[in-house]
Amino acid sequence: MTQIKPFEKPIYISRPPLPDRTAVYRKIDEIWDSQWLTNVGAQHLQFEKKLKAYLDASNISLFCNGTLALQLACQALRLSGEVITTPFTFAATPHVLYWNRIAPVFCDIDPETYNLDPNLIENMITPNTTAILPVHVFGYPCDTQGIREIADRYGLRVIYDAAHAFGVEVSGEKIGNFGDLSMFSFHATKIYHTLEGGALTFKDESLRERLEFAKNFGFKNEENIVVPGINAKMNEFQAAIGLLMLDLVGEEIEKRKHLTMVYRDRLNEIPGIYFRTERPKVKHNYYNFIITVDENKFGISRDELYNALKQYNIYTRRYFYPLCSQFQCYRNYPSSAAENLPVAEKISKSILTLPLYGSLEEEDIHKISDVIALHAKRNTYAFNLRSTCVSHQDRM
Ligand code: T4K
Numbered sequence: 001m002t003q004i005k006p007f008e009k010p011i012y013i014s015r016p017p018l019p020d021r022t023a024v025y026r027k028i029d030e031i032w033d034s035q036w037l038t039n040v041g042a043q044h045l046q047f048e049k050k051l052k053a054y055l056d057a058s059n060i061s062l063f064c065n066g067t068l069a070l071q072l073a074c075q076a077l078r079l080s081g082e083v084i085t086t087p088f089t090f091a092a093t094p095h096v097l098y099w100n101r102i103a104p105v106f107c108d109i110d111p112e113t114y115n116l117d118p119n120l121i122e123n124m125i126t127p128n129t130t131a132i133l134p135v136h137v138f139g140y141p142c143d144t145q146g147i148r149e150i151a152d153r154y155g156l157r158v159i160y161d162a163a164h165a166f167g168v169e170v171s172g173e174k175i176g177n178f179g180d181l182s183m184f185s186f187h188a189t190k191i192y193h194t195l196e197g198g199a200l201t202f203k204d205e206s207l208r209e210r211l212e213f214a215k216n217f218g219f220k221n222e223e224n225i226v227v228p229g230i231n232a233k234m235n236e237f238q239a240a241i242g243l244l245m246l247d248l249v250g251e252e253i254e255k256r257k258h259l260t261m262v263y264r265d266r267l268n269e270i271p272g273i274y275f276r277t278e279r280p281k282v283k284h285n286y287y288n289f290i291i292t293v294d295e296n297k298f299g300i301s302r303d304e305l306y307n308a309l310k311q312y313n314i315y316t317r318r319y320f321y322p323l324c325s326q327f328q329c330y331r332n333y334p335s336s337a338a339e340n341l342p343v344a345e346k347i348s349k350s351i352l353t354l355p356l357y358g359s360l361e362e363e364d365i366h367k368i369s370d371v372i373a374l375h376a377k378r379n380t381y382a383f384n385l386r387s388t389c390v391s392h393q394d395r396m
Contacts, residue, residue: 299377
């Protein structure tokens with residue numbers, strides 16, 4: 001078998017883009033001079049205004065992370081009973097329901113988008129259902145129209161978990177403008193980040209006051225504590241990084257787009273490796289690069305490929321495996337039964353997130369693709385070598 005040398009340093013699925021150090025030092029000076037570190041200081045106010053414009057949102061509220069933002073969004077909308085959501089997501093999505101004493105009801109997903117299948121939502125609605133919580137998973141937008149039609153028909157609220165979807169647009173509309181409310185995560189692993197952080201965008205102005213109380217211990221003023229709120233405020237350092245990162249996110253998306261095209265070009269010819277391409281009318285953010293592995297056609301299973309890549313210092317992730325419906329805390333829910341979620345079960349067992357971030361070199365993508373090709377049943381490596389791998393061969 002042809003030899004490929006492992007990467008000298010580990011290659012992770014993601015690395016955060018970072019602003020220039022001197023710009024960060026200038027921001028630290030501003031914060032130090034103000035001696036105002038949190039509780040809605042100058043950076044927070046400035047960031048909120050700029051982000052609102054960037055997201056073209058009617059209303060916005062900033063948070064210390066996306067999970068608490070989503071948790072308080074459920075409270076602001078007065079959700080209770082049951083909420084229909086996807087099992088193919090990060091743990092935070094059903095957990096926020098659980099923390100609100102709401103039962104997550106898992107609905108199967110669409111095999112193309114990996115998002116909630118609107119045609120199946122209706123079957124999951126009961127008299128206790130108060131909302132739908134879809135996720136724009138990996139930044140691919142949900143069928144927002146289909147979801148809205150069902151929600152309208154049954155008088156349900158819609159909260160979008162848009163943790164992955166910063167910068168995405170559908171038919172020219174910014175992704176945060178669908179449903180009653182959308183949550184963005186600004187965790188370090190996201191395409192746009194504030195170290196940790198999150199935001200809610202929403203149409204109904206009256207939600208703003210509820211959210212402000214909820215994230216600041218319920219304080220209306222020094223003497224009036226109107227709800228048993230929590231501390232979910234974004235601090236000045238997070239807001240300052242957010243301001244600097246807004247100038248960089250466009251470039252980061254462009255770099256990831258270019259690297260995505262290289263992956264697609266290289267992996268296209270490998271049997272049993274599948275990936276998704278652009279959706280009509282969508283401006284994508286190229287947040288990450290996802291493949292599915294068909295063991296019969298490729299030759300080895302997804303898990304074998306995941307382990308094989310590790311030998312080359314390539315650390316992929318199996319987002320989202322296991323499904324949330326398989327977590328110990330949810331697996332006994334009636335909707336968690338595998339027969340209820342055939343598409344999600346299948347995708348979860350074959351999915352793999354490959355490394356993708358702006359500072360990754362095009363050559364790195366070629367080498368990762370070479371390693372994948374090397375493990376294919378019908379070895380495409382010799383073919384690839386003629387076109388793109390010669391430089392790796394030279395370096396070996
Ligand atoms: N809804 C959805 C759909 C979500 O995906 C998430 C979060 C949320 C809600 C909640 O939002 P937040 O409350 O987090 O704002 C990561 C993130 O911690 C999590 O934010 C994210 N989703 C999830 C998909 O991924 P882990 O535990 O898998 O990440 P971790 O620490 O293994 O990092 C992945 C790779 O990134 C590492 O191998 C190396 C690299 N990395 C990571 C960090 C933290 C860096 O290079 N630098 C870093 O600082 O959860």
